[in-house]
Amino acid sequence: MLKTNYRRVLKLIPLNVKLITVSKFKPVEDIMTLYSLGQRDFGENRVQEFLEKFEILPIDIRWHFIGTLQTNKVKYLVNKTYLIHSLNSLPLAKEIEKCFSKLNSIAQVLIQINIGKDHNKSGISTENIYEFIQELALYPHIKVLGFMTILPIVDIASTVILYKEMKSLYERYRALQSEGKLPSNINISELSMGMSDDFVEALENGATMVRVGSKIFGQRN
Numbered sequence: 001m002l003k004t005n006y007r008r009v010l011k012l013i014p015l016n017v018k019l020i021t022v023s024k025f026k027p028v029e030d031i032m033t034l035y036s037l038g039q040r041d042f043g044e045n046r047v048q049e050f051l052e053k054f055e056i057l058p059i060d061i062r063w064h065f066i067g068t069l070q071t072n073k074v075k076y077l078v079n080k081t082y083l084i085h086s087l088n089s090l091p092l093a094k095e096i097e098k099c100f101s102k103l104n105s106i107a108q109v110l111i112q113i114n115i116g117k118d119h120n121k122s123g124i125s126t127e128n129i130y131e132f133i134q135e136l137a138l139y140p141h142i143k144v145l146g147f148m149t150i151l152p153i154v155d156i157a158s159t160v161i162l163y164k165e166m167k168s169l170y171e172r173y174r175a176l177q178s179e180g181k182l183p184s185n186i187n188i189s190e191l192s193m194g195m196s197d198d199f200v201e202a203l204e205n206g207a208t209m210v211r212v213g214s215k216i217f218g219q220r221n
């Protein structure tokens with residue numbers, strides 16, 4: 001079933017888009033099943049679980065950290081994650097800078113945007129993005145590759161509206177970048193949005209990375 005689900009989803013993903021298979025709560029055997037089919041990008045949202053999997057799984061897996069990251073856990077991710085999707089505050093940026101610079105490493109990150117203005121979801125609100133990005137110039141061991149969002153649970157019509165807002169934000173910041181108005185450690189190229197129930201809509205609105213879990217691995221208990 002896992003292989004069939006994976007192939008079914010993969011077929012819907014354009015070649016220039018990265019499918020991140022979200023393996024949280026799922027066993028390493030399932031990850032290896034997809035690995036054997038060529039999948040290399042996996043998403044995890046809890047540091048402890050990620051570390052356990054990282055230790056025993058192949059070194060060429062690209063690990064995407066997609067969960068809320070507490071500052072006291074950043075140190076465990078250095079030289080282990082390919083991309084941290086959830087940069088959502090300056091204190092977190094400061095800690096990432098500190099931990100990664102210590103090991104002479106660069107953290108690739110996405111800025112998490114709170115597009116739905118959801119009080120339960122974290123992220124930078126749209127009106128603060130520009131200022132936030134300018135502050136990141138202070139952190140040379142952080143390289144921003146783009147934006148990520150997690151939507152509040154809403155109907156699909158509202159989802160599409162929010163994805164369109166993300167797309168226009170992404171395009172606006174790419175334009176600012178090409179005008180030389182963003183710090184040199186900012187390179188807006190990725191837009192991470194879309195999960196099992198709405199990744200098709202995300203793709204239609206310019207997602208360059210989609211994060212799909214249950215539609216491939218089955219429900220999490």
Ligand SMILES: *Cc1c(COP(=O)(O)O)cnc(C)c1O
Pocket residue numbers: 022024045066067150194195196197211212213214215
């Ligand atoms: C769990 C999770 C996903 C995948 O969710 P599904 O609905 O199972 O596809 C995607 N992104 C984030 C941030 C997650 O925590």
